[in-house]
Amino acid sequence: MRQEGDMGNTELDFTIERLGECHIPSPVKGIRFVDDDGRVLYHSHLQEMKPWLDEGIHPPAMEAAGPREKVFFDPSRIACGIVTCGGICPGLNDVIRSIVLSLCHHYCVQKIYGFRFGYEGLVQRYGHKPLELTADSVAQIHEIGGTILGSSRGPQEPSEMVKTLEDLNVGILFTIGGDGTQRGAQKIAEEATRRGLEISVIGIPKTIDNDISYIQATFGFETAVAEARRATYAAHTEADAARNSISLVKLMGRDSGFIAAYSVLVNSHVNFCLVPEARFTLDGLLRALKERLERRGHAVVVVAEGAGQNLMEATAERDASGNIKYGDIGIFLRDAIRDYFRKASLEINLKYIDPSYIIRSMPANPHDAAFCLLLGQSAVHAGMSGRTNMVVSFWNREFTHVPITLAVSQRKKIDTSSMLWNSVLAVTGQPDMM
Template identity: 85%
Template sequence: MENYELDFSIERLGECRIPSPVRGIRFMDDDGHVLYFSRFEEMNPWLEKGIRPPAMETAGPREKIFFDPSQIACGIVTCGGVCPGLNDVIRSIVLSLHHHYGVRKVYGFRYGYEGLVSRHGHAPLELTSDSVARIHEIGGTILGTSRGPQDASEMVSTLEDLKIGILFTVGGDGTQRGAQKISEEAARRGLPISVIGIPKTIDNDISYIQTTFGFETAVAEARRATYAATTEADAARNSIGLVKLMGRDSGFIAAYSVLVNSHVNFCLVPEVPFSLEGFCEALRQRLERKGHAVIVVAEGAGQGLMEKTAERDASGNVKYGDIGVFLRDAIKGYFKQSNLEVNLKYIDPSYIIRSMPANPRDAAFCLLLGQSAVHAGMSGRTNMVVSYWNQQFTHVPIKLAVSQRKKIDTRGMLWNSVMAVTRQPDMM
């Protein structure tokens, strides 16, 4: 999407007439915005034409709200894979609804969007401040999760039956596409239902969002795996430590794991194609020079090297080959043919990382995301996700957030830094 097409306008259900019950904080002005661009030279084309540069609406509490807190019920659903911070977000939403606005009826829908379809038989949980008091101390989601779409009409009927005014959807781009359909179906029926997304992707790959929750915890935990691989590689002659990390279409976790542990020698990500022959030759040269090597590979890297499949998962994504196992076997086969004995240790910590509780900074981030989502919903905004951009919390329309996957800019500072740290050759 070209920058001139960017429209960060947020849908609203109607005029806000009710004084907010929130006390002791500064209310945000509806005219407050955060610039999309961070560098002055990027704004020049707009400024020279006298056009306002693209900007996102600032998140936060409003002085007047749309919903009457004494009359409204709210719902929360978590979808997709587990991720550090899910329970923190649930807890933040419930506590903010209860303590900031006095909302007493909050439902937690079980097992993703299945919980919004009555024929699946998943009775919703009633969430209270007491029931969520300690859930941030454990990983996963107390609501359960699932993948795959459900019928928007059936889901909206459930919301209507339970008199839900705000639905909070916690999940990745597939989840938010479902949220968009729910919002559109509610609007078609003339129902005043606010749908607010909290972007969840451990891969940090949702567009127009600087950072997603759980990403920092994932990088911190990935460091344990790269440390173990480094220790193993240092311990024996011609030893190789190979670590596979999350990153289906974007290699942010792999890239940052390199920067927090400068012992990694090769970083393979989906954004940078490589040839198996070129990689193995570079690896051989590394072993000849140093006697050991550490490799980090994102799960979506090197898919062109493996046999393609037409299979899809429940979310509709093409099933990828296991690049970690493929590389492990390919490296062993290459050096066997070269008559060079190597000692390779393969580590895949993906599910260990996903199941971890959020670290302190992620936990605080989740708290602020949840509060921002509640403020947005109570003010009648809908069909949007809470974003974090240029160090501030903002609002972004769902249609923009799901328009494309965020990827590493291979000409940008991040990848340039990875190349400088690893000193790996160009293997494209």
């Protein structure tokens, strides 16, 4: 299964860094161990693998995740740390809980720190005292949204963060966050290596937009789509109840429109889906919207937050994570639609819905909760085996390991020639080019 978008995967190096050889028998009992040679194919179609097969070499493959028979760290002698960074997302507490329970019950690790308020918690001058996490303290946290550790945006000095880890004897740091967080994790791993410290840094990719490269699914995405469905259902109900009614729904998706696209497919109530990957003109959209009203009397429009940025005044401002501050496309379209139909002397009923922060704060649904559990366990197994500078991935329905370098190489985006986008066009009936 090829990643959405143009990845140019002619040469892929999925080699995972390791701190050293594993000599300690694993304390994990009663489960099947994964061989170090286990691999998950990157491609899923024979035709895609043909160039490598024709040359008699192995096609690209990711290292399989899972428990190893021997581990690098002595569980009785190390501490572990967990940090959550960036915006909140369904499933954060589930991942924290999974990591803690696996460390406690599978490996009998005695000391687990929860660093407060993102990477600030790893910098001593901020004064954020870490939480000491136990199996009892995380027993019920999966039932609530957000993160018990708090979060923040923005980079911190790697040398200061590594000093904190060294002072606390932390052997494994689990970084839960998006591409900015994982870039920070990469710098922490590199600084630890430069100092000659045996510190494993394992990333668990967190992005509600599902836009991290070489990872087919990130936790929280399915919950987000399920909650977005409530918004599109309400939007359709409102639009269908009044003459010449338009419902406009803004969803998450800075650079990738996966939530918007899948929200269209779950109930077929949406008539226009606007995503960052497919440019549109304001005139084209408004004319198509007018034609829809004339034909059917109502319309539902879903727009991802990063869509249509070329229609608004550009800004050079950036947030604490280094992301360009986007204009509010929802408000922009709301006002543009009102102005257009007022000038056309056509009375409309316009409803604007932005459920973004409601969606972000929800607890994980059952599927995401199970997914978080397996991600957390896979991260623990990777860390205990001495792997570092990597993220846990999900690829071809298997949990795998991916170097951070590849994961943050570029944003995963919808391929507008793919079956996914073709299905969106078929369901909405919108013009391919507006």
